[in-house]
Amino acid sequence: MAEERTVAVPSSWMTPSGRYGRAVARACDIAIALVVLVAAQYYSAEYDMVLGALMGLCLLARRRFPGTVLGLVLALSAVQLVLHDVPDLLLASAPASYDVAVLFAMMSVVHHSRTAWMPYFAGAAVLLATATGAVGVPGLGIGQFADLHTLLIFWGLTLTVWLTAFALHTRRLYAESQSARAWHVEREQEQRVRLAAARERAEIARELHDVVAHSLAVMILQADGAESVLRKSPDMARSALKTIAATGRDAIDDMHRIVRVLREGNPDSADGGPPRRLVTLDEIQVVAERGRAAGLSVDVSVEVGEGRLSPAEEMTVFRIVQECLTNVLRHAGAGAGVGIRLHEERGTLLISVVDDGAGTLCGRGVGGHSGGNGLVGMRERVELAGGSFEAGPRLGSGWQVRASIPTGTK
Incomplete structure (x- = not known):
């Protein structure tokens, strides 16, 4: 209405x-x-x-x-x-x-x-x-x-009054139109602010989900593994504890950055605070190594020219791979094999993450409509970058995620 x-x-x-x-x-x-x-x-x-x-x-x-x-x-x-x-x-x-x-x-x-x-x-x-x-x-x-002379005087007076009133009428209509235009501009500005706030909230929600879900999944699996090998293999337990500590530090850094965004509205404007941690494609090797430490068999292939992706695109790719590994850890667990492939083809970056589900048959729906906030967040990231996204079970066992993102030079 x-x-x-x-x-x-x-x-x-x-x-x-x-x-x-x-x-x-x-x-x-x-x-x-x-x-x-x-x-x-x-x-x-x-x-x-x-x-x-x-x-x-x-x-x-x-x-x-x-x-x-x-x-x-x-x-x-x-x-x-x-x-x-x-x-x-x-x-x-x-x-x-x-x-x-x-x-x-x-x-x-x-x-x-x-x-x-x-x-x-x-x-x-x-x-x-x-x-x-x-x-x-x-x-x-x-x-x-x-007489005629008096009639002309009457007409002149009438026309003078009419023109004066018409000028005031025109001015009033102009003032009303300007006021209406200003009101509509204000409403449009408020709408843009609300949309921007909604986009920012969605972005922060995705960041929180990625940071918390991945970090906790890795830390929980590492803690379980450390507990099981604490007596038999102290070196493996020590390595798991180091992975937990490194994952926790990275999660705290990301949480601090998100809190600064919520508090100040600009992640780069915090005086005296640590600078924003730039995420690059090299971080994929880090999360892959943590996945291996958690018991996954991770194979990474990155065939992307240096400087072909902007920082935002690299962040998108990293978060997609991170979320995929998190889902493998949560649903397939240790022993699953994961293949990560990134390659550029005709100005489009193709992302493929496929796991074998540790041999467990998967009965989930195809297309990424099942699942939680992780798949929704990945889809939103890819669509914001102007690409396409699809996720679903493989024939037999496992899960596959495929995405394509238009590339741009930094």
Whole structure:
């Protein structure tokens, strides 16, 4: 459902807004009505005060019903002319200064009407009414009350008021359009900020998952292995403990970096803090070695030219391989064989990680739709890089992950 909103006109001394603006507008309406009423007091005809009072009363509603007010004021002016031409009786004066109510009513139509044709109709109606009164309409009992020179003066005054009101009307519409445009720009900016925040939260969630899941999986397997060989092979236990310590230190460094992003919004802006650890393709050998230490048989083949990947692309590749090894450790366990192959073909980096599942048949669905946040995170990383991703079980046993990412030179 579309949201409805009233766009406010920018405040100024000419266009006050809010409660103050409504009070000023009401005071102006009352002042205009009093001007017409006071003007009617200078005439001594029997119905001048009545006509002036009725015109002033109509003008109180000029903002809400401008077209209706103009019609009523013109009708009262016609009654004024008819009463003026009654023989041997002084019932109304014509023309009279309180006829300025016609100009006020016309100005209200031009300035406050929301219909495009109403300002022109109001100007034409007043000009025609003035001409009719100047020429006279015998059939209606209206006689001629002005010559050509007076008619031109009336028309000049009418056009001046109309042009002034039209200029104010145009300015108001322009101010409203600018305010509406500013509001839409602000809404778009807020939407962009929300989308950026959502992307950042998703990125942080992926980073947390990669760091915590992989590090804990390696540390748990190494700790279990160290416990089982502690008495029989102290050297192997010592090596496992070293791997646990190194994995924990790297995880702490990554966690510190993520916390700095959450706290400061910029991973490179922490004063006095350690610099951001750049992840390159060389880190794949590190995680592969840790996988071997955990009991996996890992074969790595990297056929990518130096400088062909940007830091972001190298980070994406590393996180995909890291997550794949984590999944092998969690689901296949020690004894599984993993083949990691990275090669570039026609400007596209192809990533293939295949494991044998330690000989265990896999019944999961194909396509990477099963599984937890790991597969979702890998898919999101690849899609953000403009590539394609697929994951699923192999025939027989094991799991395979394949991804392609367009390459770019650093």
